[in-house]
Amino acid sequence: MAVTTRTATFREAVNEALVQEMERDPTVVLMGEDVAGGADVEGFEEKGAWGGVLGVTTGLVERFGRGRVLDTPISESGYIGAAGGAAATGLRPVAELMFVDFFGVCLDQIYNQAAKLRYMFGGAAKVPMTVRTMIGAGFRAAGQHSGCHYSVFTHFPGLKTVVPSTPADAKGLLAASIRDDDPVVFFEHKLLYDTEGELPEGDYVVELGTADIKREGDTVTVVAIGRMVQMALEAAQALAAEGFEIEVVDPRTLSPLDTDTILASVRKTGRLVVVDEDNPRCSMATDIAATVAHEAFDHLDAPPQLVTAPHTPVPFSPVLEDFYVPTPERVAAAVRATL
């Protein structure tokens, strides 16, 4: 792969994918609360006041104009539903649900309309829409701004779900999501925005449904999602010092899930740990553990271990929130428990 890369943040990567896809395809439009900001304010006709609540969509309205970068009212059902309707009729919208926690006010338009139209219509429609949304604890944003809940979207047929962990994956997977002809929910962890990595320049796409091995090893398979990949990699370092080489598998796409890569790793290591920042019940952690137990039972040498958030909302106090989020120490302990 002779791709040139540069060091860039996760935030820049997302922004760059949006620019890339909007330049490539004039039917790609962006919408969301304050994605430009300052709509109708004098002086902001051709520039944005915010560029998204954490600055991810900065500069887009300057480049593509207010006809393609649409500020919205606080009407998530209205505009995300509109994104679905637009997708079914010829646009390729990218709608921002500022925090995933807000899905309770607009879920119907995502899971019951956009996700099911094609099926209910017997294949006579397609809905190429992407919902970008922010997830994750650690921001001291408390109980209604810190959830993950990609498990819920993964549960629903008709949706694809993507959780990148690095700038390169964020760019490549967002490009693939926008180009995809099915509705995709794309989860961005707010604590990843400032993290850096090597970002491929130019047109860059990572195929949906392909896991990535973020670190090779043969002792234990650690499947980690989103920001938890960092936790797993930190744990890997500590464990390597103890002489254990763990394999860190990043599924990247949760629906469809690249079970082949996960199963191949488990067949090699005989041990599974899943690290998932989401709440534990009916989660990706149980989904992956159950799949492995079912498909690779004879290869498992130890019970699968699940490292997750507790069955609680996200608390505000830093002391409490730090207890909530899985840590490298907990990952390492779970790995040791399989040995």
Place this chain on the structure above:
Amino acid sequence: MAVTTRTATFREAVNEALVQEMERDPTVVLMGEDVAGGADVEGFEEKGAWGGVLGVTTGLVERFGRGRVLDTPISESGYIGAAGGAAATGLRPVAELMFVDFFGVCLDQIYNQAAKLRYMFGGAAKVPMTVRTMIGAGFRAAGQHSGCHYSVFTHFPGLKTVVPSTPADAKGLLAASIRDDDPVVFFEHKLLYDTEGELPEGDYVVELGTADIKREGDTVTVVAIGRMVQMALEAAQALAAEGFEIEVVDPRTLSPLDTDTILASVRKTGRLVVVDEDNPRCSMATDIAATVAHEAFDHLDAPPQLVTAPHTPVPFSPVLEDFYVPTPERVAAAVRATL
């Protein structure tokens, strides 16, 4: 247990629990679309026109009046949110979400408000509300009226989730749900309403969080949820004829889940099949299978088997829908696969 019983339908059982609890506690109020029906229509001041879309709440307005049996507009966020607000301030409301599929228009008020108030307020509130809702395929009601999705509610901290499979359980568990000081989502399978069983007379409560062994056996543990208990019991008969006695465990409550009973059974049988009408990803099926794989790994003699709906919406055509719903034959095949 010297309880007198009579033969009654699941529908009557739910109705009886509502009557029992409304008589017992004057703060119990019922609300939902057409739960009485005919509000404000001349001649319906003291009687109902519908008693719910499938007649489950028939007769309640005649008994308790329109002050306690409230017809609502088609504003699920509005009235279910109001139920939460009322619960936090002194009532004990039972709100009906006609079909669970409609949760997309009101989920925020359930999972983000009612379910989290207590936690976000540091324990200074309680929200004793029950949401009754209809689930399940087989009614030829197609893609937006046939889902189960109790997995999604089970995922959320702060909620309790209950799925009865018999008239007796429906009565006892609904009574317990209403008396419970936490928000409970109570799932009624529409194809169970006409099924009959022995119904205990008088005050009858089944403790939340307790599974029930619907048939004892020692070959394979089959955990089945809601209407799937029937499928498991039918499979059990066929398998018994082949000489295999399976144990059918009905969790009844999904959150909290009585893992002790499930694990005890698996420790006895060494084999697990989970039967779940919900879609397969991040489901109760994976939840239970993962828990068993994690907690009772050394007792498992075969890979856990999951019998679920496919990863598709519910289709309309009877031919297709019958393919969608798990059958006794599929349960039996899964059981055989573990042997």
Place this chain on the structure above:
Amino acid sequence: MELTKDKALWMYERMVLVRTFEERVSKLFADGEIPGFVHLYAGEEAVAVGVCAHLDHADFITSTHRGHGHCIAKGVDVKRMMAELFGRVDGLCRGKGGSMHVADVSMGMLGANGIVGGGPPLACGAALTAKTLGTQQVAACFFGDGAAEQGTTHEGMNLAAIWNLPVVFVCENNQFAESTPVTYHCAAGDIAERAASYNIPGVTVDGFDLLAMYEAAGAAVERARAGEGPSLIEAKTWRYFGHFEGDQVTYRTAEQSADYRERDPIKRFADQIVSRDLAVPGDLETIQRSAETEIEEALEYARSSPMPQPEDCLTDVYVSYPAAKLAASA
């Protein structure tokens, strides 16, 4: 608004076709040939037809659970509609949707909808496509009086207004949401008054009067097409059948229903066009007979269309997805 003879006959023909379809479906349901939830449009024909008379194939409509009338008014093939209600492979949705999801995207009919209030956001989306691509298409959004109380309807109307989208919101106020009267569930007097909340034109029309509907819809569609934004039309109407087939309809009186039947929109329009010399009684009889034939042919078609294969349950979920991952785990 000028009314040509062709248009008049087309409208009459569509209304009769809807009525004939619905009356036939009611019997088919009673006979057990059509399963599931079936909501009939009979009585409300003038609403869908009066609006769709101003739309062409490229325009969009969003519909409701009570969608047969919208389909037929938009020109969707009744054979494939009937086959869909029967769950057959030749159905518009290959048997996957049934009555509650009947759709024909190729005709701009974006689907009946099982979710009350599901349509308004979708209509905004279709209109946004039209506006963004500069196509001059219009989206008509049908919704019930009950749907007026759903938050999505509010959000959709506000969004269409601030984005100046070419949407015509058509509230079919048949005065009941299931068994609950609009006088109970709706705090507003006329639902059209809510247009003021969005600074858009709002008008209440007699939904039993096709000419009035035609007039009001014409103005709203013209406005939308001219880029002047959305409007709200409230059509006061009445459904002849129960909320769904099987409903005993205890909450309305026989006199009320008889009253409405007396003023039947199809009969009324027949009188109007005959007296205006836009039709002669013979035309109307021909239309009636050919509608009956068309429905019988549709029925024939539906009955003889094969059932899907059970495994077809697993198709059409995604444009692309690994097939093995769609099947049930066991």
Place this chain on the structure above:
Amino acid sequence: MELTKDKALWMYERMVLVRTFEERVSKLFADGEIPGFVHLYAGEEAVAVGVCAHLDHADFITSTHRGHGHCIAKGVDVKRMMAELFGRVDGLCRGKGGSMHVADVSMGMLGANGIVGGGPPLACGAALTAKTLGTQQVAACFFGDGAAEQGTTHEGMNLAAIWNLPVVFVCENNQFAESTPVTYHCAAGDIAERAASYNIPGVTVDGFDLLAMYEAAGAAVERARAGEGPSLIEAKTWRYFGHFEGDQVTYRTAEQSADYRERDPIKRFADQIVSRDLAVPGDLETIQRSAETEIEEALEYARSSPMPQPEDCLTDVYVSYPAAKLAASA
């Protein structure tokens, strides 16, 4: 509406306490002592205070993400508020809620809310309790101009109207939802006009004029308490700080803000009560000083309150639930 000296001084004191609290919190955030999202109420004091002046402890309020002012106006203890913002065990929510969920149910303050539009349904519920139990309590529901575009707000107002619930809806129109002006996001002229959609009284008030707020709220609360149903008050106001702390506020001009500061609601009310002989300048100085002391004491209290124990993360989820099932799987 008659205004007693006691009431006037109480209102002045509350406004000053809100302002002092918010200015202090702004600094504490800048200094890194308070983490997370913090939305300040400074500038809008007359709205919360003018409404809560008519409520007593038993009455209910629902709030927003910008909830400090509502708390203080409702009489919630500022020490425990400050401790909550610091995430300490003595916080109102034992550190679990923070600024965005600060609540005191014992004072009828049903919580700040992280979901825009989360409050209206909850307020209906509290009012339903009052109505059902016949307690004469009233629920005031504060929401922003941005929240007016959320479906739940529409549903809540319609529900309150048809059920004739004792709710006072108070729209705090500070003219922006984050960086988006109300002129863009809202299709209505005045938000109060939307009251017509629910057949309830609607009035637009200068939210910088405490006397006008006090008057309008008095009428609405009286109406609610008398069992005559809900009302809508739109208060035109302005926030002095950014949307949240950290916001650069590029979307408003310095002149606009200076203009509003010129007409500051606290100064204005001070002039009014002095000229009406309801207070002498000395009273006002005393109030100012004691507010400062109270906030410093609150700060002291917050700083010296212990942090929760990490495992406290696992408590308060349910009234009853097996403890072992709350812990993370590994």
